[in-house]
Amino acid sequence: MSVSIQNIHKTFGSYCALDDVSLDVPNGSLTALLGPSGSGKTTLLRIIAGLEFADPGEGRIRFHGHDVADVPAGRRSVGFVFQHYALFRHMTVAENIGFGLAVQPRSLRPPKKEIRDRTLDLLKMVRLEGLQDRRPSELSGGQRQRVALARALAIQPKVLLLDEPFGALDAQVRKELRRWLRQFHDEIGLTTLFVTHDQEEALELADQVVVMRNARIEQSGPPQQIYDTPRTSFVYEFLGEVNKLSGDRYIRPHEIELKFAAEEGVDLTGRVSRLFVAGPFARLGVLPETGPRREIEVWATREQVEEMALAQGDIVGLRLPAPKEKAAVKVP
Numbered sequence: 001m002s003v004s005i006q007n008i009h010k011t012f013g014s015y016c017a018l019d020d021v022s023l024d025v026p027n028g029s030l031t032a033l034l035g036p037s038g039s040g041k042t043t044l045l046r047i048i049a050g051l052e053f054a055d056p057g058e059g060r061i062r063f064h065g066h067d068v069a070d071v072p073a074g075r076r077s078v079g080f081v082f083q084h085y086a087l088f089r090h091m092t093v094a095e096n097i098g099f100g101l102a103v104q105p106r107s108l109r110p111p112k113k114e115i116r117d118r119t120l121d122l123l124k125m126v127r128l129e130g131l132q133d134r135r136p137s138e139l140s141g142g143q144r145q146r147v148a149l150a151r152a153l154a155i156q157p158k159v160l161l162l163d164e165p166f167g168a169l170d171a172q173v174r175k176e177l178r179r180w181l182r183q184f185h186d187e188i189g190l191t192t193l194f195v196t197h198d199q200e201e202a203l204e205l206a207d208q209v210v211v212m213r214n215a216r217i218e219q220s221g222p223p224q225q226i227y228d229t230p231r232t233s234f235v236y237e238f239l240g241e242v243n244k245l246s247g248d249r250y251i252r253p254h255e256i257e258l259k260f261a262a263e264e265g266v267d268l269t270g271r272v273s274r275l276f277v278a279g280p281f282a283r284l285g286v287l288p289e290t291g292p293r294r295e296i297e298v299w300a301t302r303e304q305v306e307e308m309a310l311a312q313g314d315i316v317g318l319r320l321p322a323p324k325e326k327a328a329v330k331v332p
């Protein structure tokens with residue numbers, strides 16, 4: 001089901017949490033809401049869910065073309081997973097997953113046997129077969145989040161909302177779950193929105209990345225497009241490491257070519273102030289010999305650093321990419 005948000009405003013007292021926000025989430029897409037703390041991501045998600053209401057006015061929120069402003073949360077066909085989605089500790093995994101179905105009004109509630117069957121199907125879907133009788137305390141953090149996801153899916157939602165679903169997990173588990181979620185999404189094709197403040201997570205997972213800042217959407221689009229052509233300096237800096245050169249030129253560390261100082265095509269020379277090699281990659285800091293003495297971050301391969309026999313203190317040459325359209329970057 002597609003979700004369309006138009007000109008939404010939300011204030012808490014005198015504080016503006018969403019300022020004229022418009023967004024289209026196509027049916028079946030995986031959209032990331034990315035932004036720093038306090039930018040309005042969770043508020044937007046809660047308004048979509050019906051847990052919070054936008055200020056009255058021209059703002060519209062539509063599911064598959066239908067205005068849902070007056071539809072209560074329980075009737076929006078929305079499933080949620082939160083960062084600290086407390087599973088019920090006294091219930092088994094199966095009881096937790098079936099909970100949403102078991103508490104439905106009698107007219108909507110499926111028979112017990114169907115709840116059981118659906119629960120087992122969902123467990124299979126989130127690859128936790130056989131764990132139905134465990135308690136949450138007997139699961140790992142990653143498994144618990146998958147149970148939370150199965151619980152959200154039990155009501156057969158048309159939209160899935162995830163608020164920092166992996167936020168409380170350690171980096172390794174987080175990465176695994178992230179890949180798993182992408183695969184899972186590709187299999188079931190449910191319209192999904194997830195909140196994150198981790199740019200790598202957003203870029204790796206999403207079809208559409210929505211960058212939020214100060215209650216507004218700063219830019220949205222496919223991950224590669226946002227990364228390659230940020231419209232503002234904020235988006236440039238938020239999406240990954242970047243060098244800010246004079247004349248408000250922004251250059252990513254991997255766009256710079258490392259050369260010998262006397263080689264042809266060198267734009268500037270500098271001293272290697274830092275050199276760090278890990279696996280096949282190398283990260284260098286280069287302090288220019290002329291101009292502003294601001295260290296430039298350069299990423300190269302280990303092979304190249306070894307071939308050039310580089311060491312800290314050496315003078316190297318840097319070749320910069322051709323300047324992009326200047327209008328691309330707006331400095332606020």
Ligand SMILES: Nc1ncnc2c1ncn2[C@@H]1O[C@H](COP(=O)(O)OP(=O)(O)OP(=O)(O)O)[C@@H](O)[C@H]1O
Nearest residue numbers: 012015017035036037038039040041042043044197
């Ligand atoms: N119920 C509320 N009452 C008052 N202010 C609120 C309420 N909910 C949110 N806010 C404020 O609105 C702003 C946006 O909050 P929101 O939770 O949407 O941000 P966020 O981008 O999700 O941040 P985080 O990444 O920290 O969760 C914050 O400054 C927050 O303090």
